[in-house]
Amino acid sequence: MRLKRAPAMVWQLVGLFALSGVLSLYSIMLARYTHTPACLWLTNGAMIGVLIQRPLRETWPLLIAGFLGYFAAREFVGDLPFMPSLALALCNLLETLMVTLAIRRHFPVITQETRFTDLARVALISAAGACLLSAFTVAAITHVWPNLAFWISFNTIFRAHLLGMIIAATTSIVVVTRGRRLVNSSSTPLSLVLHLLLLTAISVVAFAVSRYPLLFMIYPPLLLLIFRHRFAGLVIGIAIVALITSTVTALDIGPFNLVHDATPALKVVMAQVFIGVTCLIALPVSLALVEQDRLQLRVRDSEIRYRMLADNSGDLVMRIRPNGDRRYVSPSVKELLGWDVEEFMAPRPDLIHPDDRQRIADVVATLRRLGGATTATYRLQHRAGHYLWIEAFARLVESPEGDGSTEIIYTGRDVTQRVQIQQALTESQAQLRTITDNVPAVIARIDMSERYTYINRFVEQVSGEAPTEMIGKTVKEIRGAVLYDQLKEYLDRAYAGESVWFEYEATYRNRLLHFQTHYVPDKDSKGHVRGVYALTTEITHIKNVERELLRLAHQDALTGLANRRYFNEQSASLLRQTCQRRAPTLLAVLDVDNFKAINDTYGHAAGDLVLAEVGRCLQGFMHEGAVVARIGGDEFVVLCDHVGTEVAAETFVRTLWEKLHVAVRTGGHCIDVHISMGAVFFKGSATQDALMKLADEALYLAKEAGRNTYRFVTGGLFMGEKNGNM
Template identity: 70%
Template structure:
């Protein structure tokens, strides 16, 4: 029952049982065969990685599996049962202490985690845990503080701590980073070549007993780490450790050059060499990983900045000391009508003649004193008229690190606001003449929140006349519910802030959307006496935005989602499936002989076929499933609601069976058949690999004569490149 509900946990426990048992057998049998103490105890470190991934409440099965693996190894070697149990408990306690220390400091380790910090916590906790547990084991074997006690403690502590450093870091890196992230070049044959070079070099060093050539191990080890990152570190240190311990305990190698060296001294020297090798290689791998992480974050920051700047309605520029524009955002076309290439050189002639001297002084002051500055001036549009620009500029050090400074410039069109501000300075008569012809509601509200002026455009929006509103409070006119939403912005405007925001309200039975701009009204002495409210209906703009968004994600012929929407959805679906441990199914649907249908019956018939297939797919899929047209006659179905292989096979079979459609053409019908390639995957997989597997299944289906389907089943342990598939009708297992 437990295996049926939690198959992943069961396999983890079995694997950990085999791993701890095998490592214990190797270490103990090698030590007994050479009549020397154990030089490298790897059992406890191997358990750290799996334990770190689980909270303490779920780690009990793993601890029991590791304990049973060690106990089984001891019993196979004929050791006393009670002593083996006590030693096994100490081993499990040591691994548990290290994993709890790491997990308490880093609850979730991902690509953004600094592994240098993880290594620091792991090293300190390993010192404490190994010291405490080996002290307990030595106390159980000898009376304290005899010489035999300290000899046992010294031997156990060195082998446990060294094994914890090597096996612990190896298991932690394997379970947290994964092999695909460890090897950046993705070429296994290169890894095998470099591993072979390290193995041959290490073996040659220990075969040359007459010369101390241990330093020859470091070049191929560091080369392996540099080329293959954590994969090279993990496997390389394992090779060095195994060859070193085996050769030393078999009385082979350069450690025999030490005069009168005892087996215990040779083991100590081997442990020191392994530890130093690990301390040399591990910081290099961590530093490379940190460098790549920082580079990725810099690239991500640059991409986000560029995306924001390119899609912002404001004009964004980087201006060099000579006036050249290092960067000009594409919004220049919408704002001033100029192309980016036409605006990369200084264009003082575009500044209004009345503003040139003032802006030149502002720029000179900014370059001389630094800081930030805000200026409002006029720029000439390509069509000849002038646009009021509110510019915010900051002097910063050049990101090119050449010792120069640049001006980061952000400008926005404030022509409407400037015109309103100028109009407010004119007489009341002029204000009414202008305001009553502006397609927006303009109002003045005094300090008691009563309307003192409203232009006539309000009649077109709410149906109320200005006379009905003047003298009433905003709460009375707008209603209690809408007033509560506007009250916060009113307070900010009364505090002297110019506020622009959007809201929605219902007038004449229609839900309308507005953009409002509250401008403080001050007297000649700067005291607040009310505010001006400029309200524009933007319902049609919002509707157009929503329609554009819909069109950007919908295929116009079939009404299904398009490739862009599918590419956006598949990544989020795969992340959720990994997070919640759910399988995912991807099916590629291809119309058989669609080109012959177009050639024989015309493109109009082909469009009818595509439309009917799209409608059929839309009816067949369930809520939460994604169906899209991603090519000419190619459709895709993405589902995360199929819990097992049987339901996946039934779903694909039903999809294929019910997609046979007949399209009426003249007096006859065109029978449409489908080929489907699907993959059902459980575990982490990228969208590219998932599409590749589904495409391979589709190829198999077409090779089988079309009008059929093939389903690939991919388990958690499969590599992303796929494996040799075993075929049966309608179903492939990989």
């Protein structure tokens, strides 16, 4: 790759060497021939245009080539010794490098879009600084400090270098950056040549006439050249004026001789002032024109891009005047609404759906009154007759016509499908809300901060609170601290991703209610929990039914006492407890004497009354913790553990037996109820079957003794008998 690029680089080095040498030789020889200071030093400025467009690694060879070109020219003239000549070459190199680096720092790449006003400002400031430093160094080299000649030399060198930098650098930068675009698109090379010849001729005439100051005649053709050819006219015109001025001044001819007793140095100063004023007049005008061209080009490009986008956009784009006339309608109106552009240019409010016309008219009126931008969705009629939903964005802007009026920039797109989806979604949400509001359960959603974000209307029937009053509040605020403590555990489990079922009780409207709740985690598409759905059902009636069923399963319907099943369940538990406590147990079994005869004589209704009365007596006599049950027919059983001694147990049995002697009236008859009872008092471990067997044996003994009595045994031994008449 480097071998392929080497020839091009070699030619660039040779070209820069020749350019630097020729320009340096011209300035040195002209000053030497006329015995005057150099009016313009063009070498350093000419090199800058070449250097700023090269990568930094390629800059150093070019700088060395320019340095060698100047040094060769100085050595060819031979007016200075070797070391001063070398030092002056280094000063020129430093001056060129400083301006180049300053420009590249602010403008790494110079393109057609670069603001040349900013570029000129940076270049002028850096050139002034570089020329100051260079002139100071050169004057110090060629004169002894602080001799007066030093300041004269400094002044002369500075002016020559600064003017040369401005003219040559501007010319080289423009030529290098614009290249073939140097000639303005509105002009031709032939017109450029003719205008240059006109400027040259007038300049020659103005300087050739020594009797009259006609230098002002140069400005009209120069400005004409700039207006018609922009940068090309500037750089070539200034160069022509500068060369003619410096040449005739060096040759001691021209209108500068009108100044009385003018020295050659003064004439050089006047020439430099004239060139500087010419630059000050021409350069700002040229920069302004170029900036104007650049902005116009950007506006034109912007308009082209905008029209291209508008013409090819699927959206409808319009420019609407205050009276409603449309200045522009994009071709998409054909595809969107079926209308041709010409048909849609006139105002067509009749195409707006009748239900939307007044609303849209109000929106437009507000936009024209307040300005800014607005968005509206409405229906617009297709040429085929059906309506489309259009989402329109409109902004009020100043008219580009520059007449102080305003226009509406309108952009509309077909959102029919989206509106239909939204309507379907709204309808679906309404149906879902109707369903949830009428489901006999409280349905709610709780976010991660434990706040309600949704709750259906059924909650009013349960708690009396309106859903709108609950939205945004926390579970603790709605349910209270006590109930919240019960629910917190289940909430945390649901937030952890677990589906939770549980039951709890709560009081609402002075009623204790039972609830069953299901917490379901609400997860996003990635499986992250973002809330909890709560489905709460009141199950109070179910609990009441369960209790009733439990009661019926464990209670004798006639007497209200426990039945055999409940007795078996409770007796097993009580016997385990007494065994653990090493407490004695009393079991008594009793039945109604001659119960069959009562049924046969007085009827079953009378028998039921007798059984109910016996049950009532047993209920009123029992202590807490005792189990009293009807285990079948007229047979009852009593199991308790509150008697601690045999004496107390026997006293309890006797008292119970006596209390059960009641009289039952039915149908005008009085039935005297007699009871036979067998009781066992047992210490230690015993099963229910063992105790029942002992109690049944004691009951059998009471019946053998003639009924209407009781028998009391302990440890399976007969202790004595008691007659009901005692």
